[in-house]
Amino acid sequence: MKKVATILIATLFAGISAVYAGEAAVGKGTVNKIDPAGASVNLSHEAIPAIKWPAMTMDIKVADKKLLSGVKPGQTVTFGLTKDPQAGYVISRIEAAK
Numbered sequence: 075m076k077k078v079a080t081i082l083i084a085t086l087f088a089g090i091s092a093v094y095a096g097e098a099a100v101g102k103g104t105v106n107k108i109d110p111a112g113a114s115v116n117l118s119h120e121a122i123p124a125i126k127w128p129a130m131t132m133d134i135k136v137a138d139k140k141l142l143s144g145v146k147p148g149q150t151v152t153f154g155l156t157k158d159p160q161a162g163y164v165i166s167r168i169e170a171a172k
């Protein structure tokens with residue numbers, strides 16, 4: 075019983091698997107370029123099975139430009155995606171990966 079609880083807790087704290095309320099998926103990647111004017115970031119991200127995205131390099135819009143102030147090119151980041159009716163998937167949070 076104790077072993078089961080330990081495995082469960084380890085799974086819960088695995089980090090990247092944590093999807094926040096309202097988020098469609100969580101991803102991990104490396105920041106290539108930040109575009110404050112376009113409110114987007116170019117990322118090389120790992121596969122995101124929750125939304126069937128393979129690993130790729132792409133520009134992704136951020137929900138709020140302020141999110142861009144916390145990251146810089148070359149950084150490994152984790153990010154949350156929410157689905158916007160017009161823009162498709164947008165980054166709702168992004169932070170340096172632990």
Ligand SMILES: [Cu+2]
Nearest residue numbers: 119127130132
């Ligand atoms: Cu992508």
